[in-house]
Structures are given as C-alpha cells and as structure tokens.
Amino acid sequence: MSAPGSREGPGIGWNPRPGESESPLIQLTRTRFREFLREPEAVFWTFVFPLLLASGLGLAFRSRPNDVAKVGVLSTAPAASLVRDALAGDSSLTVVMLDDTSATTALRIGTVALVVVALDSQRVEYRLDRARTEARTARFLVDDALQRARGRANPVAVTEALVSERGSRYIDFVLPGLLAMNLMGSGMWGIGFSIVDARRKKLLKRFVATPMRRYHYLASFLLMRLGLMVIEVSVISAFGRFAFGVPMRGSVVAFAVACLLGALVFGSLGLLVASRARTIEAASGLMNLIMLPMWVASGVFFSAGNFPDAVQPFIQALPLTAVVDSVRGIMIQGLGWAALAPEFAIIAAWLVLSFGIALRFFRWR
Amino acid sequence: MQSPALALEVRALRKTFGTVVAVDALDLQVRSGECFGLLGPNGAGKTTTIEICEGLQEPDSGDVIVLGRHWASDERALRERLGVQLQETQFSEKVTVEETIALFRSFFRSGPAVEEIIGLVQLEEKRGARVGTLSGGQKQRLSVACALAGDPELLFLDEPTTGLDPQSRRQLWDLVERLRASGRTIVLTTHYMEEAERLCDRVAIVDQGRVIAIDTPRALIRSLGAEQVVEVEVSEGIAATPGLFDGTQGVLSARLDGPLWTLQVSAAHEAVPAVLHRVEEAGLSLTELRTHTPTLEDVFVSLTGRHLREQ
Numbered sequence: 001m002s003a004p005g006s007r008e009g010p011g012i013g014w015n016p017r018p019g020e021s022e023s024p025l026i027q028l029t030r031t032r033f034r035e036f037l038r039e040p041e042a043v044f045w046t047f048v049f050p051l052l053l054a055s056g057l058g059l060a061f062r063s064r065p066n067d068v069a070k071v072g073v074l075s076t077a078p079a080a081s082l083v084r085d086a087l088a089g090d091s092s093l094t095v096v097m098l099d100d101t102s103a104t105t106a107l108r109i110g111t112v113a114l115v116v117v118a119l120d121s122q123r124v125e126y127r128l129d130r131a132r133t134e135a136r137t138a139r140f141l142v143d144d145a146l147q148r149a150r151g152r153a154n155p156v157a158v159t160e161a162l163v164s165e166r167g168s169r170y171i172d173f174v175l176p177g178l179l180a181m182n183l184m185g186s187g188m189w190g191i192g193f194s195i196v197d198a199r200r201k202k203l204l205k206r207f208v209a210t211p212m213r214r215y216h217y218l219a220s221f222l223l224m225r226l227g228l229m230v231i232e233v234s235v236i237s238a239f240g241r242f243a244f245g246v247p248m249r250g251s252v253v254a255f256a257v258a259c260l261l262g263a264l265v266f267g268s269l270g271l272l273v274a275s276r277a278r279t280i281e282a283a284s285g286l287m288n289l290i291m292l293p294m295w296v297a298s299g300v301f302f303s304a305g306n307f308p309d310a311v312q313p314f315i316q317a318l319p320l321t322a323v324v325d326s327v328r329g330i331m332i333q334g335l336g337w338a339a340l341a342p343e344f345a346i347i348a349a350w351l352v353l354s355f356g357i358a359l360r361f362f363r364w365r
Numbered sequence: 366m367q368s369p370a371l372a373l374e375v376r377a378l379r380k381t382f383g384t385v386v387a388v389d390a391l392d393l394q395v396r397s398g399e400c401f402g403l404l405g406p407n408g409a410g411k412t413t414t415i416e417i418c419e420g421l422q423e424p425d426s427g428d429v430i431v432l433g434r435h436w437a438s439d440e441r442a443l444r445e446r447l448g449v450q451l452q453e454t455q456f457s458e459k460v461t462v463e464e465t466i467a468l469f470r471s472f473f474r475s476g477p478a479v480e481e482i483i484g485l486v487q488l489e490e491k492r493g494a495r496v497g498t499l500s501g502g503q504k505q506r507l508s509v510a511c512a513l514a515g516d517p518e519l520l521f522l523d524e525p526t527t528g529l530d531p532q533s534r535r536q537l538w539d540l541v542e543r544l545r546a547s548g549r550t551i552v553l554t555t556h557y558m559e560e561a562e563r564l565c566d567r568v569a570i571v572d573q574g575r576v577i578a579i580d581t582p583r584a585l586i587r588s589l590g591a592e593q594v595v596e597v598e599v600s601e602g603i604a605a606t607p608g609l610f611d612g613t614q615g616v617l618s619a620r621l622d623g624p625l626w627t628l629q630v631s632a633a634h635e636a637v638p639a640v641l642h643r644v645e646e647a648g649l650s651l652t653e654l655r656t657h658t659p660t661l662e663d664v665f666v667s668l669t670g671r672h673l674r675e676q
C-alpha cells in the first residue's frame with residue numbers, strides 16, 4: 001500500500017489513515033438499526049401491533065367473576081309477574097319483560113340467554129338454545145331461583161370459597177404465544193425483506209466488491225434482531241404484567257435465554273428464506289409457506305394438543321411450538337432448566353441447521 | 366509496494382450466458398496512472414468485462430491480472446486496493462450520505478476520513494440528507510464516493526454518467542478529472558463518445574464482446590484520415606441512389622443511412638462545393654447539410670456501420 005500522501009495531486013490532498021474508522025460490524029449493525037427505526041411501518045408491526053392484539057384478546061376473553069345472565073320473561077304469559085318477582089331477587093340475573101315477537105328476536109340475536117314462559121303458577125317453560133353455554137348456565141340459575149322462591153330447601157348445605165388464579169386465564173395463555181409469534185414474524189420479515197431488497201438493488205454485490213467480511217454482514221442482522229428482541233420482549237411482557245397481571249413464575253434468566261434462542265432461530269430462518277430469493281414476491285411467498293402452518297399449529301392461540309396424536313411429533317418439532325412452549329412454560333408454569341431442555345434442544349437444532357444452510361447457499365450477487 | 370507498469374491486463378477473455386456470447390476473445394492492457402475507457406453500445410459486453418476484472422463474475426476462459434495479482438489467490442488483498450462503482454447499485458434510501466460513506470469506509474483498513482471524501486465529491490450540503498432524497502447526479506457522486514473509501518489505486522466506474530442531465534454529467538467529469546490528476550488508474554465504461562474523448566487517455570472500442578480498436582482518442586480519430594465529416598440529407602424517396610458521391614472531389618468515404626449521407630472529407634472547402642454540384646447534377650434537392658470535426662462516434666460508425674446509440 002502506498003505511503004500516506006504519496007499520491008497527492010491537484011484537488012486531492014488527503015492522507016489515508018489506517019484504523020481510524022469504526023469496526024465494520026458495528027457500522028453494519030448501526031445501519032441495520034437506522035434502516036429499521038426510520039421505517040415507521042416496521043416499527044408499528046413490531047412494537048405496536050402485538051400490544052393491540054393482546055389488548056383485544058385480553059378484553060374479549062376476560063374472565064367475568066360477577067357475570068350476570070340476561071333472561072327474558074314473556075310478558076303476555078298468564079303468570080309473568082309472579083316469575084318476574086321470583087327472579088328479581090337474584091343478583092346473578094337481569095330480567096327483561098318481552099312480548100312475543102321481541103322475545104323471539106332477542107333469543108335469536110342473543111341479547112337474552114333464555115326466555116321464561118310462565119304457563120300458570122305451577123308450570124313454567126324455558127325457551128333456549130342448548131348449544132349455547134350461556135343459555136345452559138342461565139337455565140340453571142333461573143331454575144334454582146324459581147324453585148327456591150317456591151320454598152325448595154337444599155338437602156346439602158353449600159358454601160363457596162371463590163378463587164381467581166392468575167395464570168389460568170386466556171390472556172395468560174395467549175400472551176406468551178403472541179410474544180413467540182412476534183419473535184418469529186419480526187425475525188423472518190425483518191431480515192428476509194432487508195436482504196432480498198439489498199440483493200435486488202445490487203447493494204449486496206456492491207458490498208462484495210469491498211473487503212467487507214461476509215459473515216459480518218449476516219451477523220449484523222442477527223445483532224439487530226437481538227437488540228430489537230430485548231425491546232419487543234420487554235414491551236410485550238411489561239404490558240402483559242401491568243395491564244393484565246400476567247405472571248412470570250419461572251427464572252428471568254431462563255426466560256431471557258428462551259427469547260434469545262427464539263430471536264436467533266427465526267433470524268436464521270429469515271436468512272435461509274432470503275438466501276436465494278431475488279424478488280420480494282418470491283421471498284414473501286416462501287415466508288408465508290413457512291409461517292402459516294406454525295401460526296395455526298404451534299399453539300399460539302389455542303393448545304396444540306387439539307390436533308390428532310398422529311401429527312403431534314411434527315407439531316412438537318416445529319420451531320415456533322418449541323419457542324411457544326418454553327416461553328409459556330417459564331412464564332405460567334415456572335418450568336426449570338431440566339423441563340425446558342427438550343424445547344431448547346429443538347430450537348438449537350433449527351438454529352444450527354438453518355444458519356448453516358443459509359451461509360452455504362447464500363447468493364451474494 | 367512498487368506498482369507494476371500495467372494496472373490491469375486481460376488476455377483472451379471469454380464469457381457466455383447460455384447462447385449469448387457476452388465477451389469474446391477480449392484483450393486489454395491498462396497502464397498504471399492512465400484513464401482508460403471502454404466505449405461501446407448497449408450490450409457490447411462492457412459491464413461483463415469490467416465485472417470480471419472486479420472479481421464479481423467468473424470468466425469462462427482467459428486471464429485477468431489486476432495490479433500484478435490474480436483473483437483466485439489474492440482476493441482479499443486486491444479488494445483493499447480497488448474502488449468499484451457498479452452500473453446499477455441503489456443505496457439504502459433511509460440512510461444519510463455521511464452514514465453511507467462511513468459504512469463503506471469501515472470496510473477498508475486504510476483510507477481518507479469521511480469528511481475528506483464528502484468534500485471531494487462535493488456533497489457537503491447533502492451530508493445529513495437521506496439517500497432517497499438525492500438527485501440522480503448526487504446519487505452517482507455518492508456512488509463514486511463509496512468507491513473512494515479505501516483510497517483505491519485502481520478505480521472502476523461502470524457508466525458513471527448514464528441517465529444524468531448535462532450539468533450533472535459535467536460535474537461528474539470534473540470529479541473524474543480530479544481523480545485522474547491525483548495519479549490513480551481509472552477504468553471506465555461509457556456509451557457516450559464525448560465522455561470517452563474528454564476523460565480518457567486511451568479508449569478501447571468494444572462491439573459484440575470484442576475490442577475492435579484501441580488507442581488514444583486523437584489517434585483513433587486521426588485514423589479516419591478525414592478532416593471533416595459532412596452530413597447531407599437529400600429529398601426522400603429517391604435518396605437511395607447508391608454510389609451517388611463516388612469519385613466526388615475530396616470525399617474519402619460515403620455512407621447512406623436512411624435519407625442521410627455521411628461523408629468523410631479531406632478538405633471541407635473543396636468537398637462541400639463538389640458535393641452540392643453532385644446533388645444538383647443528379648436532379649435531387651438538398652434538405653440539410655451539416656459539417657463537424659470527426660468524433661469517436663464517426664470512428665465507431667466507420668468500423669461497424671452502426672451508431673453507438675440508436676436514435
């Protein structure tokens with residue numbers, strides 16, 4: 001290499017200085033963060049969307065301890081007022097008086113769970129759809145209230161001790177699932193799209209024309225994912241904790257390791273998907289092909305146990321299943337390292353496999 | 366390290382894509398410190414040739430020696446010493462000019478400070494602007510800036526001014542001239558003959574994957590032997606009279622292209638009256654007459670019978 005200043009000429013008076021610039025890995029990683037943070041849509045899908053989804057699901061499936069069943073009483077029936085008075089004393093029931101047509105409509109659209117027709121002072125008829133859970137519940141409540149009002153005594157004395165355990169609600173089930181799903185989505189989209197885009201724009205080829213180390217380039221994506229993972233996981237789990245009281249029963253270290261492995265495995269799968277594709281369309285088709293089955297089968301929204309036994313081995317081997325099970329196991333069941341070992345082994349295997357294949361077949365030009 | 370006399374040597378280079386022969390038995394020698402141009406129409410094989418020299422494509426056969434080294438054995442060392450600008454790179458739109466240059470600077474062991482590069486390509490005012498907001502000319506200067514990040518001894522520029530407006534093109538020419546004056550070797554491709562004439566010490570005219578002429582622009586033009594080129598357009602329909610200007614005084618060669626005759630003449634003051642006389646004699650009417658000093662375009666036309674750019 002030439003000595004500093006040896007090729008100075010008119011207009012160029014610079015002195016090449018070795019080693020004054022930042023490390024290429026740091027520069028590449030900073031570029032990754034810039035590209036991400038300056039893309040408002042990406043920020044939305046990564047950070048805001050999972051919170052909206054969790055809020056929506058949390059509200060829709062919230063447990064209602066003081067649940068009130070709404071029942072109708074047919075106002076044209078002979079003994080309607082008798083029944084109304086009998087039911088009015090029960091705090092778990094709300095009673096509305098309905099005429100014939102509005103009773104039919106209210107039953108059909110579900111504004112009341114059941115309609116009571118008081119045929120006379122000795123006989124009542126319940127109109128309900130037995131397929132509906134709240135209708136069956138309402139039937140028991142109404143019947144109990146009516147029989148007690150007419151003097152039925154309980155042969156067995158019963159007292160209730162109410163428990164509402166954190167960790168057994170739907171939000172407790174679904175939040176770890178959403179967390180894992182988010183790691184998958186942002187890992188695969190975030191890495192896959194950036195790389196295919198760089199290839200399409202001949203930027204990859206331009207990098208290859210410099211002395212840049214290729215593994216620095218790929219590593220910068222994984223480092224970005226790790227950095228974003230810390231933020232994503234903190235935001236989602238803090239939200240679960242403070243908005244819904246979702247517990248963290250296991251060790252925080254195990255939780256961090258599970259999230260780290262999750263971010264790496266989906267980052268590597270993103271690299272793999274992007275390793276050959278030349279167009280965004282090809283890459284997104286491939287990504288949907290990989291992610292869609294896991295969204296459905298891996299137990300994000302409902303237990304993977306619902307699927308037949310014959311396909312269980314395949315479902316358990318999916319990377320998202322392993323990440324969902326380990327994150328959920330740590331948060332809700334407080335699983336320890338020994339119990340997590342099989343899941344971690346599955347994730348590690350996927351990680352090594354996909355990163356190795358991606359590195360081997362990566363198309364740089 | 367002593368620079369070898371030849372910065373780049375290419376021997377019997379061949380590259381095919383399926384049945385398309387992109388480069389065919391191509392030879393080149395680029396001397397250290399010169400600005401060397403590959404001039405040819407679209408599809409001539411310029412990009413393929415230059416990318417093989419840059420170690421970005423594999424040739425089917427032939428030898429490439431860059432700064433005295435081979436790609437197969439010295440890739441890393443070579444990458445530190447080369448500056449490469451590709452024909453169609455799009456840099457990340459969300460990243461600023463300064464950040465982009467700093468990124469490229471970090472890949473090289475030694476090189477100028479980012480500030481100095483920005484100053485050289487005159488993007489000081491756009492330092493903090495995102496790449497997506499730059500004009501075509503500014504993007505192209507950014508691309509050259511990134512190629513300069515390692516203070517290269519040998520700089521490859523593939524069609525640096527294609528698609529630029531005249532003012533941006535002149536700015537880029539100034540930049541290339543300053544780089545040439547600083548003593549580094551430059552290999553550039555272009556299909557603009559003005560660009561090759563103005564910037565290059567020597568030019569290889571490339572057509573269909575082969576070098577069909579190689580010399581200084583002046584020597585190439587002088588090889589035509591013509592002092593002036595006269596373009597004559599005669600009334601259409603009967604224009605295609607073959608041999609219309611054969612034997613006309615001062616006309617060295619004549620070529621018919623649509624309604625347009627292109628005549629290479631030795632002395633315009635003698636040839637033009639003779640040409641006018643000849644047109645009148647043939648009972649044709651003249652619709653246009655132009656003269657210009659010969660250019661590389663005329664060299665290309667006389668060698669291939671085609672124009673560099675299809676108009």
Ligand SMILES: Nc1ncnc2c1ncn2[C@@H]1O[C@H](COP(=O)(O)OP(=O)(O)O)[C@@H](O)[C@H]1O
Nearest residue numbers: 382385386387406407408409410411412413414
């Ligand atoms: N990757 C490729 N695949 C197929 N054909 C190609 C490829 N690259 C170049 N060619 C063909 O090779 C010829 C030379 O192309 P190129 O080197 O790009 O020419 P130029 O840069 O002079 O315009 C053209 O016919 C082009 O279509």
Ligand SMILES: [Mg+2]
Nearest residue numbers: 411412452524
């Ligand atoms: Mg080209």
